[in-house]
Amino acid sequence: xxNPSVRPSRGYHPLAGLVxxxxxxxxxxxxxxxxxYVFPLLLMVALGVAFRNRPVEVFRVVVCAGPQxxxxxxxxxxxxxxxxxxxxxxxxxxALRTGRADLVVAAPxxxxxxxxxxxxPTRTESVLARNTADDVLQRAAGRRDAxxxxxxxxxxxxxxxxxxxxxxxxxxxxMGGGLWGVGYAIVDMRIRKLLKRYVATPMPRSYFLASVIxxxxxxxIPEAVLVLACARIFFGVTNHGSYLAVLLLIxxxxxxxxxxxxxxxxRARTIEAVSGLMNAVMLPMYIGSGIFFSTERFPEAIQPxxxxxxxxxxxxxxxxxxxxxxxxxxxxxxLAMLAAWAVVTFALALRWFRWT
Amino acid sequence: MSLAIRCAGLTKTxxxxxxxxxxxxxxxxxxEGECFGVLGPNGAGKTTTIExxxxxxxxxxxxVEVLSLRWRDRPDAIRQRIGISLQETRxxxxxxxxxxxxxxxxxxxxxxxxxxxxxxVSLEEKADAWIKKLSGGxxxxxxxxxxxxxxxxxxxxxxxxxxxxxHSRRQLWEILSECRRQGRTTVLTTHYMDEAERLCDRVAxxxxxxxxxxxxxxxxxxxxxxxxVVEFSLQSPEAADLPAHAWQALPGVTGCRFENGTIRLSVAxxxxxxxxxxxxxxxxxxxxxxxxxxxxxLDDVFVALTGRQFEPKEETEP
Numbered sequence: 001x002x003n004p005s006v007r008p009s010r011g012y013h014p015l016a017g018l019v020x021x022x023x024x025x026x027x028x029x030x031x032x033x034x035x036x037y038v039f040p041l042l043l044m045v046a047l048g049v050a051f052r053n054r055p056v057e058v059f060r061v062v063v064c065a066g067p068q069x070x071x072x073x074x075x076x077x078x079x080x081x082x083x084x085x086x087x088x089x090x091x092x093x094x095a096l097r098t099g100r101a102d103l104v105v106a107a108p109x110x111x112x113x114x115x116x117x118x119x120x121p122t123r124t125e126s127v128l129a130r131n132t133a134d135d136v137l138q139r140a141a142g143r144r145d146a147x148x149x150x151x152x153x154x155x156x157x158x159x160x161x162x163x164x165x166x167x168x169x170x171x172x173x174x175m176g177g178g179l180w181g182v183g184y185a186i187v188d189m190r191i192r193k194l195l196k197r198y199v200a201t202p203m204p205r206s207y208f209l210a211s212v213i214x215x216x217x218x219x220x221i222p223e224a225v226l227v228l229a230c231a232r233i234f235f236g237v238t239n240h241g242s243y244l245a246v247l248l249l250i251x252x253x254x255x256x257x258x259x260x261x262x263x264x265x266x267r268a269r270t271i272e273a274v275s276g277l278m279n280a281v282m283l284p285m286y287i288g289s290g291i292f293f294s295t296e297r298f299p300e301a302i303q304p305x306x307x308x309x310x311x312x313x314x315x316x317x318x319x320x321x322x323x324x325x326x327x328x329x330x331x332x333x334x335l336a337m338l339a340a341w342a343v344v345t346f347a348l349a350l351r352w353f354r355w356t
Numbered sequence: 357m358s359l360a361i362r363c364a365g366l367t368k369t370x371x372x373x374x375x376x377x378x379x380x381x382x383x384x385x386x387x388e389g390e391c392f393g394v395l396g397p398n399g400a401g402k403t404t405t406i407e408x409x410x411x412x413x414x415x416x417x418x419x420v421e422v423l424s425l426r427w428r429d430r431p432d433a434i435r436q437r438i439g440i441s442l443q444e445t446r447x448x449x450x451x452x453x454x455x456x457x458x459x460x461x462x463x464x465x466x467x468x469x470x471x472x473x474x475x476x477v478s479l480e481e482k483a484d485a486w487i488k489k490l491s492g493g494x495x496x497x498x499x500x501x502x503x504x505x506x507x508x509x510x511x512x513x514x515x516x517x518x519x520x521x522x523h524s525r526r527q528l529w530e531i532l533s534e535c536r537r538q539g540r541t542t543v544l545t546t547h548y549m550d551e552a553e554r555l556c557d558r559v560a561x562x563x564x565x566x567x568x569x570x571x572x573x574x575x576x577x578x579x580x581x582x583x584x585v586v587e588f589s590l591q592s593p594e595a596a597d598l599p600a601h602a603w604q605a606l607p608g609v610t611g612c613r614f615e616n617g618t619i620r621l622s623v624a625x626x627x628x629x630x631x632x633x634x635x636x637x638x639x640x641x642x643x644x645x646x647x648x649x650x651x652x653x654l655d656d657v658f659v660a661l662t663g664r665q666f667e668p669k670e671e672t673e674p
Binding site: 013202 | 410412432435440442444445446447448451455458459460461462463502506
């Protein structure tokens with residue numbers, strides 16, 4: 001890394017020097033590389049695989065033992081979407097309750113075909129199994145469709161969970177990187193009295209704060225590119241908007257969270273204090289800003305509070321660009337909210353910052 | 357001769373319950389080219405004083421001029437011309453010595469080449485080593501190099517050798533003596549009296565936030581009334597009852613102190629005192645348990661002034 005023959009020229013700018021020092025320190029810290037670059041990728045792969053969208057799987061149906069049981073089983077098994085087995089009703093209920101069956105069909109011995117469906121209305125696959133099985137059994141019983149229907153399956157990238165997740169992970173990386181990268185580093189330097197040593201030099205204090213934020217930006221862009229590239233290679237996630245818009249959002253998000261990191265670290269004197277503060281700041285956003293699932297799942301009443309969190313507008317803007325191809329012009333409210341967070345936190349941090 | 361530092365009526369009170377008066381009225385003048393030592397036990401107010409001079413702390417009251425400038429008028433002009441080594445700074449562990457000094461060099465308009473600063477503190481072999489790999493003494497030399505890299509007119513060193521082993525201390529003393537030979541004004545704090553005697557043109561001894569003595573080390577020692585000390589203890593317990601003036605009656609003795617059974621005489625000429633002392637003891641039939649003669653030191657000055665013993669001379673960190 002350091003070549004003795006390379007000597008910096010005179011007039012080497014202090015800001016460049018400070019940024020270079022931060023970059024060197026970061027690159028020489030293998031753990032930091034892992035958490036910043038490798039961890040988000042692992043998370044993406046794990047979540048992308050766990051929640052991959054699959055064609056609806058085979059429904060597991062239990063047919064309650066009885067005189068009609070075998071004929072019902074035969075009808076269902078003839079359809080590739082079902083795997084039916086004949087068992088007692090109690091056993092069927094247990095299987096349904098524990099998620100090992102999607103549907104229990106009982107066929108009381110009547111003259112006319114009559115079926116009872118036991119299903120769980122809160123489970124999507126259970127409801128689907130009920131409707132599909134009903135359809136198949138009704139046709140077997142002689143129902144004729146009144147209208148002709150053409151099925152045209154659509155499975156375009158853009159609507160899958162992974163497409164939703166990738167912008168979320170980008171935002172999460174910006175938040176975590178900004179807070180940990182800035183907050184932890186600053187408190188560490190304060191403890192080591194390096195901040196005090198710096199203010200004893202003629203280096204302008206604003207250069208130091210600017211160097212922390214700029215170096216964040218330098219770490220962030222490769223991190224985002226890596227996530228986007230892997231998402232594309234492994235999951236075919238594409239960006240429906242412009243990459244310039246995504247880049248601008250990353251830069252703005254990175255400033256915002258670096259500002260919040262500065263503010264969180266502006267007074268803390270111990271690593272414990274700053275860690276606690278950072279967790280307190282990040283936890284609401286991990287849950288409420290829509291990293292892993294849409295904020296629409298939260299009740300209407302708390303929506304206005306969620307919008308105030310800085311990560312919420314960032315993710316919403318990022319998804320609007322990447323998933324819907326919207327331009328930045330239509331995202332002015334989100335951008336304004338982010339910029340306001342960046343400016344206010346940076347100004348407060350400058351004011352409160354404790355150097356010694 | 358113009359002054360590098362002038363301060364008057366300096367006080368610093370830290371808020372708290374009760375408030376802590378760390379500095380209670382200090383007046384100092386340091387001439388250009390001088391090596392000035394601020395001495396005192398831990399907690400005497402040395403670091404607070406030097407940090408006020410360095411512009412890192414605001415005094416509660418008092419006037420400070422550094423290089424004829426005031427902190428509130430020209431802070432950047434002062435910072436361009438001073439070099440500082442704090443009592444404890446842990447530089448970034450994963451940067452090399454050269455990288456660290458290059459960074460610090462970039463903060464100053466003029467200064468030494470980083471390699472030149474490395475050579476001044478004899479760290480050439482470690483120039484490309486990570487700071488993490490340096491020993492305590494090497495880290496301290498790096499701190500001095502970081503103070504020198506801006507080629508300062510005035511150098512502040514806060515306890516540059518505290519916690520170092522004797523060999524590292526001597527290495528650092530050589531570096532500091534070289535700075536002194538180059539005529540760079542230096543202010544250093546220390547709680548090692550021998551260090552001050554060796555390095556400083558003048559010292560101020562601080563105790564409880566006040567200067568209790570000031571002057572060239574030799575002069576302070578001479579004020580004791582003798583440049584030599586005869587220290588002895590006796591096997592006979594009844595000797596302890598003898599008052600100080602009884603010992604001072606011996607020819608050539610200018611002062612007498614007792615400490616833990618040891619009797620310490622300040623003397624101008626040991627060769628006059630010793631025969632008289634031995635004859636006097638023989639008359640009474642008292643036997644010596646120990647006898648040492650040595651040059652008087654600043655420790656003796658401190659003890660004479662405060663009646664308290666100074667800290668152990670050699671301190672090594674656990």
